[in-house]
Amino acid sequence: MRRLGDLPLMIYGVLVLLFLFLPIAIVVPMSFSAASSLTFPPTEFSLRWYQSFFQDPRWMEAMRVSLLVALLSSLLALALGSVAAYGLVRGTFAGRRLIDANFMAPMIVPPVITAVALYIVFAWVGLLGTLPGLVIGHMLLGVPYVVLIMSVAIRSFDVRIEQVAFSLGASWFTMFRRVLLPNLMPSAFAAWIFAFITSFDEVIVTLFVAGAYQTVPKKMFNELVLQINPTITAIATLLIAFSVCLFVVFALLMRRAGLLGPR
Amino acid sequence: MSTARWRPPPGAAYVMPLFLAMLLAFNLPILLMLGRSVSGLEFSLEHYQRLVEAPVYLRVLANTFKIAVISTLACMVLGYPLAYWMRGLRPGWQLVAVSLVVLPFWVSILVRTYAWIVVLGNDGVVNRTLMGLGLIIDPLPFLYAELGVVIGTANILLPFLVLPLFAAMLKIDDRLLDAAASLGAPPRTIFRRVFFPLTIPSFGAGAVLVFILTLGFFVTPAILGGGRVPMIANMLETLINRMPRWELAAAISTVLLVVTLLFFALYRRLSEASEGTLR
Numbered sequence: 001m002r003r004l005g006d007l008p009l010m011i012y013g014v015l016v017l018l019f020l021f022l023p024i025a026i027v028v029p030m031s032f033s034a035a036s037s038l039t040f041p042p043t044e045f046s047l048r049w050y051q052s053f054f055q056d057p058r059w060m061e062a063m064r065v066s067l068l069v070a071l072l073s074s075l076l077a078l079a080l081g082s083v084a085a086y087g088l089v090r091g092t093f094a095g096r097r098l099i100d101a102n103f104m105a106p107m108i109v110p111p112v113i114t115a116v117a118l119y120i121v122f123a124w125v126g127l128l129g130t131l132p133g134l135v136i137g138h139m140l141l142g143v144p145y146v147v148l149i150m151s152v153a154i155r156s157f158d159v160r161i162e163q164v165a166f167s168l169g170a171s172w173f174t175m176f177r178r179v180l181l182p183n184l185m186p187s188a189f190a191a192w193i194f195a196f197i198t199s200f201d202e203v204i205v206t207l208f209v210a211g212a213y214q215t216v217p218k219k220m221f222n223e224l225v226l227q228i229n230p231t232i233t234a235i236a237t238l239l240i241a242f243s244v245c246l247f248v249v250f251a252l253l254m255r256r257a258g259l260l261g262p263r
Numbered sequence: 264m265s266t267a268r269w270r271p272p273p274g275a276a277y278v279m280p281l282f283l284a285m286l287l288a289f290n291l292p293i294l295l296m297l298g299r300s301v302s303g304l305e306f307s308l309e310h311y312q313r314l315v316e317a318p319v320y321l322r323v324l325a326n327t328f329k330i331a332v333i334s335t336l337a338c339m340v341l342g343y344p345l346a347y348w349m350r351g352l353r354p355g356w357q358l359v360a361v362s363l364v365v366l367p368f369w370v371s372i373l374v375r376t377y378a379w380i381v382v383l384g385n386d387g388v389v390n391r392t393l394m395g396l397g398l399i400i401d402p403l404p405f406l407y408a409e410l411g412v413v414i415g416t417a418n419i420l421l422p423f424l425v426l427p428l429f430a431a432m433l434k435i436d437d438r439l440l441d442a443a444a445s446l447g448a449p450p451r452t453i454f455r456r457v458f459f460p461l462t463i464p465s466f467g468a469g470a471v472l473v474f475i476l477t478l479g480f481f482v483t484p485a486i487l488g489g490g491r492v493p494m495i496a497n498m499l500e501t502l503i504n505r506m507p508r509w510e511l512a513a514a515i516s517t518v519l520l521v522v523t524l525l526f527f528a529l530y531r532r533l534s535e536a537s538e539g540t541l542r
Contacts, residue, residue: 006351013348016341017363020421023378024367026388030381037386084281091274099278102285108527109293109520110479112496116516117292119503120299136288143281201371204481204496208503217373224377224486228384236374247369 024240031233049234059219059235066200066215069131073138074195080139081146081195082188086180088147089154100147107144114140115208122209129211137205142195149194153187153257190253193246201239293520300513310514320498320515327494330412330484331477337417338473342424343466349425350432361429368422376483379415380406383487407489415487420476424469431465431537464537471530475523495519 031049033042053059081103088100106114118137119128127133157180165175203217210218216235223229300310314320349360367375382388383405390402405411435458443453481496488494495515502512 009344009348009351012344013360016345016421017360019341019418020367021363022382023375023418024370026381027374027378080281080284084278087274087277087279091277093275093278096274096278099282102290103281106289108475108523110475110496110523112479112481112499113293113296113516113520113523114289116499116503116512117296118288120296120509120513121292124295140285140289143285147281197369201373203373207500217371220373220377221482221486224373224380225489228380232377233381236371236377239374240370243370244366247366 027233027236028240030230031237033230033233036230049231050238052231053234053238056231058214059216059231062214062216062219065213066217069134069138069215070196070199073135073199074142074192076135076139077142077146077195078188078192081143081191082150082184085147085150086154089151090159100151103147104144106140111141111202111204115205118205119208128209129213131213133209134206134213134215137209138199138202141202141205142198145194145198146191149187149191150184153184157183184257186253186257190250190257193250193253197243197246296513297517297520299510300517302510310510313511314514314518320511323493323495323498324518326492327478330409330416330492330494331474333409333413334416334420334477335470335474337413338421338424339466339470341417342421342428342469343462346425346429346432349429361426364422364425364429367418368426372419372482373486375419376415376486379411379418379487383411383414406487407491409488409492411487412484412492412494415483416477416480419483420473423472423476424466427472427534427537428462428465428469432462435461464533464539468530468533468537471526471533475526475530478523478526479519 030042032045032047034044034046034048035042084103088096088103114137118133122128122130122133127136161179161183162175165179166172170178201217202215203221206213206215206218207221216239220232220235223232301308345364349357349364352360380387384390385402385404385406387405389405390399393399394402405414439457439461440453443457444450448456479496480494481500484492484494485497485500488497490497499512499515502508502515
């Protein structure tokens with residue numbers, strides 16, 4: 001069975017992996033190029049594109065907005081989503097499946113539809129082009145990941161441990177603070193990272209509802225549609241480094257929470 | 264603290280804050296959008312009528328479906344052998360391969376799309392290599408054409424097919440394959456009659472997922488298509504931000520939403536079937 005044309009299969013598999021990895025393998029070296037045009041491989045190296053990114057006040061402002069929106073929306077998604085996940089897992093009320101499906105919906109509905117719907121409503125209630133509007137939009141997209149990750153974490157946490165705390169006289173709040181929270185910390189942190197990245201990378205809802213607010217992806221998108229600016233290679237590389245770091249932290253946290261691979 | 268053995272309420276209370284937030288910020292907006300698509304002074308289907316009558320909208324819808332089908336097929340052709348090969352690897356190499364599939368998945372779509380401009384442009388890596396080899400004289404127009412959009416889309420969505428398919432393949436019991444071999448089946452027959460049929464549900468589910476995601480794809484067609492490969496999502500952006508024709512945008516969104524949900528139901532059915540066959 002294993003020997004079904006092993007060599008051609010291996011070559012094909014490696015080529016497809018290369019195809020998957022090609023964008024990253026190209027952008028990173030290009031960002032260190034000294035040339036003004038995008039040619040690969042670069043002949044001379046410099047940090048000029050990083051310099052032009054960090055010295056451009058418009059990029060720095062976009063970075064500030066991105067971080068602010070990602071921080072606010074991910075914390076909001078984490079708080080609401082974790083509490084809701086607890087209710088979904090431990091609760092026994094009717095309609096749980098329906099509510100769960102509702103919380104997952106922003107992940108399934110194409111983001112562009114969410115964007116159109118939010119645009120129409122925000123224009124009506126005056127949230128278009130405001131920071132709260134942007135935070136709400138991003139929060140929605142982060143919620144499914146938080147509910148998903150936290151539900152798994154809470155389900156794998158033995159309910160009897162909670163019951164023991166109650167039987168020893170702890171109030172729900174004490175149990176939450178002293179028993180549940182410390183145990184769910186790694187998962188909560190992982191869920192927060194997911195929500196943060198979701199918001200930090202978001203383009204579509206931002207393009208529709210942000211108005212004059214610029215986030216890094218929105219500014220990147222607008223520049224890419226118009227022209228090819230090598231500064232973007234530097235930003236792209238920074239974003240790749242940032243994503244990979246968060247991925248490593250995420251994987252370590254999930255492993256620590258016992259939700260990924262052997263403990 | 265006086266009420267010892269205080270038990271948490273049945274759970275509905277915990278769900279309420281998020282449910283209210285979703286109701287106000289997601290469910291209601293979607294419903295209002297659906298309402299908008301049939302509203303005027305009174306209920307009417309005129310926006311849908313416009314949609315069907317104007318050839319430009321139908322062309323964009325057809326084009327979106329075409330690109331989604333081609334991208335899905337590309338992912339299937341690339342993804343199945345990759346997942347199959349990964350299944351046969353030793354655990355250490357398997358981890359490396361899975362990481363190589365997961366990592367791009369984690370990197371911003373915008374960044375990965377951007378990279379394809381560099382790769383596929385007239386002065387890009389591919390064209391310069393082909394010209395350097397003397398295979399072509401003029402650069403091939405990958406960018407701002409359907410081919411570029413399909414390449415970028417397939418690249419970005421491939422992990423959505425490979426990861427679940429690989430997971431499903433791992434669950435296939437080797438003893439089934441050994442049993443077939445001990446009964447005298449040659450490898451080709453084992454693959455065709457035992458292994459492949461067991462992977463069909465998850466293969467199908469992955470393909471449907473890629474298809475759904477391409478239907479609503481925005482960033483990659485906008486950048487790699489350069490406005491020349493119109494897809495539904497990009498048309499919506501034009502109708503909302505530039506025209507503005509909200510009612511029409513709402514009608515088109517509704518069509519896209521319904522189609523997406525139909526295919527999502529198919530996806531759910533296939534992934535449940537996949538769980539069933541492998542348990």
